[in-house]
Amino acid sequence: LEGKFDIEVKSQGGGFTGQTDAIKLGISRALVKYNPDLISKLREFALLTRDPRMKERKKYGQKGARKRFQWTKR
Template sequence: MRGRITHTPRSSPESPPTAENVMTTQSEWQATGRRKTAVASVKLLVGTGTFHVNQRLLEEYFPEASQRLAVYKALEVSETLKKFDFVARVRGGGLSGQADALSLALSRALVRWQPELRPKLREASLLTRDPRMKERKKSGQPGARKRFQFSKR
């Protein structure tokens, strides 16, 4: 039957899971980030610093150093560059928007891992979703803001 919820009994009723127990035993954290039309979902895993984006290495996927630095910034601010691996899936937009979306997703995943990092990442403005989007083209003119040449006579 679809939609049926089944409950399984706890294995040890004397020690229910607490936030501390779950925090230490969990080995992966997921988060999503957006920028312009790009959407990135990331899975943060305890590891050695291997990063995959759309089943390719980060260096292959983002050829420009500025894009890679945008992704690494969250890990550098939180001082966790060699502590984690991540597997990311990025869709939509261009490479710059995808790099910023991935940076936001990584920051959110790090906060899920360790909530004490929130002030440090917030200060570096890595937890703020950039709301700027492309303005639509209007009818009767060549672009969003540009007008056709005006002729007085």
């Protein structure tokens, strides 16, 4: 596969690591569409696994997702 493709990528939003992970996943999925035999090799290096972590929602009665409002004793 080396030297067969010329890849140009643009990414927006998120941070540096998020963008690189998104690019990595996109290229891996494109390679699988090109050659389905690569699935096992790409899975071996976790290149087809999306990061499932998402921003936790803000809950009512709290300042944020985990942070509570300030508690006053008196």
